[in-house]
Amino acid sequence: MPSIRAPAAKKATTLTVAVKCRRFTGREQSRDIVRVIDNKEVLVLDPDLSKDYLDRIQNRTKEKKYCFDHAFGPACTNVDVYKRCISSVISGVVQGLNATVFAYGSTGSGKTYTMVGTRDDPGLMVLSLHTIFNHIKTDKSSDGFEVTCSYLEVYNEVIYDLLEKSSGHLELREDPEQGIVVAGLRCIKVHSADKILELLNLGNSRRKTESTEANATSSRSHAVLEITVKRKQRNKYRNQVMQGKLALVDLAGSERASETHNGGQKLRDGANINRSLLALANCINALGKQQKKGLAYVPYRNSKLTRILKDGLSGNSQTVMVATVSPADSQYHHTVNTLKYADRAKEIKTHIQKNIGTVDTHVSDYQRMIDSLQNEVFRLRKELAAKESQLSLKPAEKAADDMSWLNVLSHEISENVQERINLQKALFELEETNLRNRTELQHLDDAIAKQQVIEKDGAVVEALRARRQVILDNIRDNDEAGVNYQKEIEANEKHRCQLQNMNEEAISDSGNKTYLGILSQYRILAVHVVLLACFRALQLYYTNVGNS
Ligand SMILES: Nc1ncnc2c1ncn2[C@@H]1O[C@H](COP(=O)(O)OP(=O)(O)OP(=O)(O)O)[C@@H](O)[C@H]1O
Structure with a gap:
């Protein structure tokens, strides 16, 4: 995931x-x-x-x-x-x-x-x-x-x-x-x-x-x-x-x-209780001093309790x-x-940050969204046809200027969507690679633990550790690249919102609001259907790759 x-x-x-x-x-x-x-x-x-x-x-x-x-x-x-x-x-x-x-x-x-x-x-x-x-x-x-x-x-x-x-x-x-x-x-x-x-x-x-x-x-x-x-x-x-x-x-x-x-x-x-409470007290002491004197070492590893509480004592947590x-x-x-x-605990500092990210939208979720959008597109198409017959004149003849401006915007929205698809694909690839990296990391951890029983810190352990470091570096690099893609996706979506707003403004200024409103809503929804269908295909592909 x-x-x-x-x-x-x-x-x-x-x-x-x-x-x-x-x-x-x-x-x-x-x-x-x-x-x-x-x-x-x-x-x-x-x-x-x-x-x-x-x-x-x-x-x-x-x-x-x-x-x-x-x-x-x-x-x-x-x-x-x-x-x-x-x-x-x-x-x-x-x-x-x-x-x-x-x-x-x-x-x-x-x-x-x-x-x-x-x-x-x-x-x-x-x-x-x-x-x-x-x-x-x-x-x-x-x-x-x-x-x-x-x-x-x-x-x-x-x-x-x-x-x-x-x-x-x-x-x-x-x-x-x-x-x-x-x-x-x-x-x-x-x-x-x-x-x-x-x-x-x-x-x-x-x-x-x-x-x-x-x-x-x-x-x-x-x-x-x-x-x-x-x-x-x-x-x-x-x-x-x-x-x-x-x-x-x-x-x-x-x-x-x-x-x-x-x-x-x-x-x-x-x-044993006292041992772990002592470890906790020592961590509180060290963390309290750390804030005052800048000392670095905090003995979290001295007990299971302090390892479990580590985030609450110094990591991402409001405690x-x-x-x-x-x-x-x-x-x-x-x-x-x-x-x-x-x-002493009053001196301890933590930091808080929202955990925001991306997760899989399941193939079935995409299908559900596509189905509901397609129903909407179908309804709009019917409404559009009814309006055209009411108007008796073709809208292109009636509002040629409005239409050409809307066509430009529509073209830009399509390009924006294409860019979004490419970004999403790149992000999927990165995440897929990191999924494999994490699996390898898990295997390496197990192998290191087993090997250490046979020979503590021997040549094999060293080699496994070196490989582990390479994988860890790759994970970090990929995560960083992923964050950049996320930023580009955010910029892309912001741009699409701007285009859609311009579209709405153009419609509200025109003399043919109702018809153009339906037309542009119809086009935008059709574009969203394409986008979702593409995400669904990507999701399906990577789910299959992951399973095989
Ligand atoms: N605010 C309170 N009002 C009334 N009774 C209380 C209150 N706090 C604790 N007690 C009573 O004091 C006794 C000891 O409380 P408790 O078992 O919560 O202590 P503890 O710190 O969890 O002890 P231990 O560490 O040994 O588990 C219990 O009988 C409990 O009902």
Whole structure:
């Protein structure tokens, strides 16, 4: 399938960081030490009540104050969080932008509650899905939408598909175009928010949770729900597609082994969870410093979680981090630690750009468009004949000047269409070549992985790598050439619009509006039929070449 490429224009943005302090749970008996001021500031009081006035003024207090994009106190619901910092990001997804929302905090601080929620207080995952489908439902354009969803978990550094009953271990692959992808992950087409919610519940029931000292249902895995929204212009032969991706992440809880009193498998789980959360914290640290001091290295490769989140942390994504904290004095160190990382995350920069590109219009789609245009051409031809007999005089005799100007325009439109066909053909050829290149790249990656088991970095591996580089360069060159063809196509279409406008103006100025209007509409539609028939033939040809 031809690629969906992002256009050159990028907009730099920073991570939106929100803090949410949950309310006390029934079993907690602690002092409340977190205050939210002005919807932005978070004050963490010193848990040690014995501090006196002198300690305070001599700065010996452990009281801490932070400022974030948004802060939510215990009385706020998930809907409040959603409205203030998530909903605008979600609207962008329907317009072809990528977004990542993740909850970060210690065990029992309210991450799952925030992301998944309850029946009475639905979480950010549920609210986002409803917004996406509402946008699609109320969209005024004639665009077609396709929504797909995948749900995975990273448990003990192994990736599982939560939408598969008995999922095997899945591997991460680096795709030159799509970045990090999880090979073999199921992507299900969905037509309503309810269907995704059903899948979400199913996935959640398969998620690994345990009762720990700190949380009765502690998530032992990191879960990533990914929703892709493809928006395709209907009835247009310029097959523009926009694709927005939304990643909603519920991280596992971090904890100190000494606090949880876990042993055996639970202790091992905890070590792995902490390993990936540490890797995430290290990435946040490095990215935060990178903005301030220009340091380059970010250790994404240290865990599966950070590789999966790479785009959300530094790539093409509008990202929101919701740091969750408990109000309890017993959680002071966790709270301050979470807020410290949240504070660093404010420095992280990402960029956003619309994912716009071209995709196949299926042969059947072209046929459908041709059929409907041909019906229209047929209707106009009949109307034209009726008008000619009404006029009794031949229009060429009646409006010779108008006709000759219209003929010139008509000729120019035909030339423009011919140019468009040639450009499309060149683009198809390029995309076909890159399709073959990508297949070879995949084979080379497999071969390199196999060969490395036999001899690490030997001569064969070197040769395979050299070939891989050549193919990668070819892909890049072809993609660049493709972008130029796209620009020429855009210019060509703009010119055709101008010609059609001139045509309409000429008709509206003439004394024979009705007849010339029908005549020119008839000619333009006939030209479109030729164009579509040509695209259909090209599509058929390349589909057959691809299959053989
Ligand atoms: N805003 C809230 N209002 C009421 N109860 C909450 C709120 N946030 C969290 N809780 C409750 O606190 C407890 C812990 O929350 P939750 O399971 O979401 O934490 P977590 O951070 O996901 O923990 P873990 O990392 O161990 O999975 C749950 O009983 C949950 O119902």
